[in-house]
Amino acid sequence: MSRKWLIKNGTFAVLDQERPVIQGYMLVEGDTITYIGEERPEGVEGAESFDGKGLLFLPGLINTHGHAAMSLLRGYGDDMVLQTWLEEKMWPMEAKFTAEDVRAGTALSVLEMLKGGTTTFLDMYDHMDEVAKVAQESGIRAVLMRGAIGLCPPEVQDQKLNEAIAFARNWQGQADGRITTMLSPHAPYTCPPEFIQKFVQAAHDLDLPMHTHMSETRAEVEQNVKDYGVRPVQHLLNLGMFSRPTLLAHAVHLTDEELDILAAHQVTVSHNPGSNLKLASGVARVPEMLKKGIVVSLGTDGPASNNNLDMLEEVRLAALIHKGVSGDPTAVPALEALKMGTEYGARSVFLPETGKLAAGMKADFIALNTEQAHFVPKTDYVSHAVYSAGSGDVEHVWVNGKQIVKNRACLTLDEERIRYEAQEAFDGLLTR
Amino acid sequence: MSRKWLIKNGTFAVLDQERPVIQGYMLVEGDTITYIGEERPEGVEGAESFDGKGLLFLPGLINTHGHAAMSLLRGYGDDMVLQTWLEEKMWPMEAKFTAEDVRAGTALSVLEMLKGGTTTFLDMYDHMDEVAKVAQESGIRAVLMRGAIGLCPPEVQDQKLNEAIAFARNWQGQADGRITTMLSPHAPYTCPPEFIQKFVQAAHDLDLPMHTHMSETRAEVEQNVKDYGVRPVQHLLNLGMFSRPTLLAHAVHLTDEELDILAAHQVTVSHNPGSNLKLASGVARVPEMLKKGIVVSLGTDGPASNNNLDMLEEVRLAALIHKGVSGDPTAVPALEALKMGTEYGARSVFLPETGKLAAGMKADFIALNTEQAHFVPKTDYVSHAVYSAGSGDVEHVWVNGKQIVKNRACLTLDEERIRYEAQEAFDGLLTR
Numbered sequence: 001m002s003r004k005w006l007i008k009n010g011t012f013a014v015l016d017q018e019r020p021v022i023q024g025y026m027l028v029e030g031d032t033i034t035y036i037g038e039e040r041p042e043g044v045e046g047a048e049s050f051d052g053k054g055l056l057f058l059p060g061l062i063n064t065h066g067h068a069a070m071s072l073l074r075g076y077g078d079d080m081v082l083q084t085w086l087e088e089k090m091w092p093m094e095a096k097f098t099a100e101d102v103r104a105g106t107a108l109s110v111l112e113m114l115k116g117g118t119t120t121f122l123d124m125y126d127h128m129d130e131v132a133k134v135a136q137e138s139g140i141r142a143v144l145m146r147g148a149i150g151l152c153p154p155e156v157q158d159q160k161l162n163e164a165i166a167f168a169r170n171w172q173g174q175a176d177g178r179i180t181t182m183l184s185p186h187a188p189y190t191c192p193p194e195f196i197q198k199f200v201q202a203a204h205d206l207d208l209p210m211h212t213h214m215s216e217t218r219a220e221v222e223q224n225v226k227d228y229g230v231r232p233v234q235h236l237l238n239l240g241m242f243s244r245p246t247l248l249a250h251a252v253h254l255t256d257e258e259l260d261i262l263a264a265h266q267v268t269v270s271h272n273p274g275s276n277l278k279l280a281s282g283v284a285r286v287p288e289m290l291k292k293g294i295v296v297s298l299g300t301d302g303p304a305s306n307n308n309l310d311m312l313e314e315v316r317l318a319a320l321i322h323k324g325v326s327g328d329p330t331a332v333p334a335l336e337a338l339k340m341g342t343e344y345g346a347r348s349v350f351l352p353e354t355g356k357l358a359a360g361m362k363a364d365f366i367a368l369n370t371e372q373a374h375f376v377p378k379t380d381y382v383s384h385a386v387y388s389a390g391s392g393d394v395e396h397v398w399v400n401g402k403q404i405v406k407n408r409a410c411l412t413l414d415e416e417r418i419r420y421e422a423q424e425a426f427d428g429l430l431t432r
Numbered sequence: 433m434s435r436k437w438l439i440k441n442g443t444f445a446v447l448d449q450e451r452p453v454i455q456g457y458m459l460v461e462g463d464t465i466t467y468i469g470e471e472r473p474e475g476v477e478g479a480e481s482f483d484g485k486g487l488l489f490l491p492g493l494i495n496t497h498g499h500a501a502m503s504l505l506r507g508y509g510d511d512m513v514l515q516t517w518l519e520e521k522m523w524p525m526e527a528k529f530t531a532e533d534v535r536a537g538t539a540l541s542v543l544e545m546l547k548g549g550t551t552t553f554l555d556m557y558d559h560m561d562e563v564a565k566v567a568q569e570s571g572i573r574a575v576l577m578r579g580a581i582g583l584c585p586p587e588v589q590d591q592k593l594n595e596a597i598a599f600a601r602n603w604q605g606q607a608d609g610r611i612t613t614m615l616s617p618h619a620p621y622t623c624p625p626e627f628i629q630k631f632v633q634a635a636h637d638l639d640l641p642m643h644t645h646m647s648e649t650r651a652e653v654e655q656n657v658k659d660y661g662v663r664p665v666q667h668l669l670n671l672g673m674f675s676r677p678t679l680l681a682h683a684v685h686l687t688d689e690e691l692d693i694l695a696a697h698q699v700t701v702s703h704n705p706g707s708n709l710k711l712a713s714g715v716a717r718v719p720e721m722l723k724k725g726i727v728v729s730l731g732t733d734g735p736a737s738n739n740n741l742d743m744l745e746e747v748r749l750a751a752l753i754h755k756g757v758s759g760d761p762t763a764v765p766a767l768e769a770l771k772m773g774t775e776y777g778a779r780s781v782f783l784p785e786t787g788k789l790a791a792g793m794k795a796d797f798i799a800l801n802t803e804q805a806h807f808v809p810k811t812d813y814v815s816h817a818v819y820s821a822g823s824g825d826v827e828h829v830w831v832n833g834k835q836i837v838k839n840r841a842c843l844t845l846d847e848e849r850i851r852y853e854a855q856e857a858f859d860g861l862l863t864r
Contacts, residue, residue, distance in 0.1 A: 071805075071808070072809060073811075074806075074808070074809065074811060074815075074816070074820065075809070075811035075812040075813075075815040075816055075819070075820075076809075076811045076812070078765070078766055078812065078815045078819065079755075079761060079762050079765040079766060080761060080762065081761055081762065082761060085761075108805050108808055109805075111805045112804075112805035112806050115804075115805070274752065276756060277752040277753060277755055277756030278751075278752055278755060278756075278761070278819070279755075279761055280755040280756060280758065280759050280760055280761035280763070281756070282756065282759065283756055283757070306819065307806075307815060307816070307819035307820045308806045308819065308820040308821075308822075309806070310806075310822065313745075313748075313822075316745075317752075319710075320706065320709040320710055320749075321709060321753065321756070323511075323709055323710060323711075323712040324708060324709030324710075324712055324713070324714065324715055324753070325715070325757065326712065327712050327714065328712055329511060329512060329513055329514060329517075329710070329711055329712035330511050330512065330513065331712070333510070333511040334510055334511060371848075371851070372544075372547075372851075373503075373540050373541075373543045373544035373547070373847070373850070373851060373854075374506075374544050374739075374740045374741070374742075376503070376506070376540055376851045376854045376855055376858075377504060377506065377507070377508075377854060377855050377858035377859075378855065379505075379506060379507035379508045379858070380507040380508070380510065381507075383506075383507040383510045383739060384506070384507055384739070387507070387510065387710070387738065387739035387740065388506065388507070388739045388740040390740075390742065390745075390822045390823055390824050391822055391824060392822050392823060392824010392825065393824065415805070416803075418805070419803070419804075419805060419808045422805075422808045422809060423808055423809050423810065425809075426808075426809035426811070427809075
């Protein structure tokens with residue numbers, strides 16, 4: 001029999017337009033929310049009880065684009081021109097990453113994400129078995145894929161494709177269903193068309209969604225037009241990618257016509273405001289995307305270009321920058337920004353059973369400590385979560401019905417050891 | 433004899449270009465830092481000792497523009513067009529503010545600021561005696577002024593001017609020198625020219641600096657040209673304001689010529705990135721200001737338009753948005769952003785003895801807890817402070833040599849009572 005427990009006296013961000021926040025009760029049975037409402041539910045005599053006083057419950061945050069292992073390179077090169085940063089800093093170090101480095105860096109990132117209220121993360125990287133094992137042990141929900149760069153000889157391409165397929169097949173649905181997989185050619189500018197087509201075919205064969213970087217910089221869009229005669233959206237459409245459910249990362253430089261193509265094919269977007277600002281890539285056309293009905297979610301990108309994995313910060317950035325840049329203070333209101341970090345995140349990684357506090361949804365949720373000055377007065381808790389809160393306010397985290405963070409400490413991971421091993425891994429990279 | 437104590441094993445952000453961070457010792461005697469360096473200083477036999485292991489010491493953050501009492505209106509109207517927000521939400525409520533409301537709101541804000549690592553704040557508001565008393569009791573350093581709107585009959589103007597003068601005279605140098613004062617006509621668009629000139633005269637008489645809002649929105653600049661035939665910088669220059677040391681808040685919409693005038697007169701600027709984005713005012717030309725040698729600092733503005741008082745967030749925003757908007761990833765590097773929040777903050781509010789960890793400076797500093805995932809690996813602690821840290825990382829805060837926050841709790845203020853009284857004050861405003 002699965003565990004049954006009832007949260008009382010809670011403030012719950014259900015995020016409905018008419019009534020975004022309710023006071024009351026939430027019942028959890030096993031890995032599922034089975035009731036949420038103002039009235040005490042019936043038939044809960046045997047349930048354990050949890051006092052929600054002073055806590056604001058939110059759906060767990062969903063980080064829809066990243067490369068967790070890159071936390072090993074946090075602060076190793078900032079404020080540089082993109083190409084120099086990549087060629088002189090990132091790529092030489094990443095070339096040295098072993099499976100053990102990926103494990104150490106991913107564990108560091110998962111620890112940070114969990115403590116900051118992220119309950120699901122997407123990861124596109126190499127040595128993905130290590131990433132999956134960390135996800136399995138830590139209790140986080142994960143959407144994982146081997147990201148493949150195709151600028152290599154055909155036999156290496158084939159090897160990467162086969163790795164990507166094997167990984168996707170082996171791990172899909174593992175860890176009590178917490179791990180799902182996708183197929184992911186790295187980007188149009190790093191993958192020849194035929195290589196991308198092979199991934200599309202594999203996605204059809206395995207019935208999995210796809211993910212790729214697209215139109216992060218103006219230069220890569222221009223290169224695409226030069227190489228293939230079309231902009232990246234048309235290019236990927238031509239290659240058949242949008243015949244699969246697809247999530248695109250960045251999508252900064254888009255024309256109206258490209259937005260229409262994405263909307264027509266229900267392609268979802270991972271907006272990465274922190275990374276796009278820091279790397280000076282530009283500001284994505286998020287208000288226009290939302291108007292066209294495109295599902296836009298939020299990602300941190302890799303920790304080396306952010307430099308943290310704080311999804312509450314991405315939510316706030318999404319709410320702030322589009323106002324400032326467009327001149328419209330009603331652009332991306334607080335409620336919409338918070339949905340981008342939760343409900344739209346779930347939809348964009350094709351996990352519609354997560355991302356919302358409602359009966360029937362997976363019990364992935366977090367509690368912020370509102371007994372702090374910046375949550376006073378009690379005017380609008382959605383506004384407070386978006387414009388006032390910080391990741392330091394995350395008090396508790398549950399994933400799949402299980403408590404993972406309690407009183408700001410992670411129950412599933414050895415925090416001190418993880419920090420130590422990540423430092424060791426970085427020191428090793430410097431000396432190898 | 434003043435207390436003498438030595439921090440050992442510390443990591444100190446001295447923020448020198450060549451060597452921004454050092455490991456070692458810092459000696460504090462009374463209200464002053466008397467030594468900082470890698471070697472253990474001489475003659476410290478009698479000093480108490482403090483273990484700095486695992487802590488990153490930064491100069492205290494300096495919030496150079498705000499209206500603390502407006503925390504009572506946090507979340508009371510967001511994502512609205514500026515004029516509607518002001519006319520329907522802010523002004524009707526502010527008109528009801530009593531001295532007690534200002535005390536309650538200011539205490540709430542000072543509590544939030546101290547816990548978030550702000551050691552000095554500037555405040556421009558009404559009922560300023562209450563603000564000064566909160567500053568006095570809490571132990572924070574404060575730069576205070578009665579902000580005067582001149583859209584009223586001459587006798588009311590005179591009364592406000594006299595209040596501003598009396599306040600500035602009474603409180604200058606109070607609270608062991610922690611309180612200094614300025615003179616502050618609210619803005620060119622809310623003050624007739626002669627009213628501003630009277631403030632300039634008073635500033636000369638009392639030998640005090642001046643502060644005002646300027647060029648926050650495009651509309652107010654256009655109105656200035658229409659009313660007075662010149663843009664706001666020339667207007668204030670004509671009125672004699674820049675004959676006094678002057679700090680301008682916002683300064684979003686400036687021409688090259690205006691930047692040159694500000695640089696020539698050593699006018700300082702409080703950049704308010706969070707507020708400017710949220711109210712969709714635009715993005716100030718900070719990289720150009722810094723290039724011209726203008727001292728640019730950071731402010732939160734009032735909590736109703738931010739909606740928190742998190743200066744680490746303003747530092748990060750300053751480092752991020754100018755890259756994204758300019759397309760230059762080297763714009764406002766981390767070190768420069770952190771100086772804007774500390775050293776340049778001190779200079780912009782004319783307190784050059786604060787804002788830096790160096791011998792001879794006032795002992796206003798904070799310690800971040802670096803034993804957390806997002807501070808790993810130990811690559812670049814300036815980068816980590818700017819791009820990774822959050823206000824939840826602030827472990828200890830000292831002002832004028834005295835510890836004010838210890839293990840994330842405020843030693844000088846009754847946190848629970850302050851939150852309760854602020855809520856009561858807000859509830860009262862709703863029913864009056």
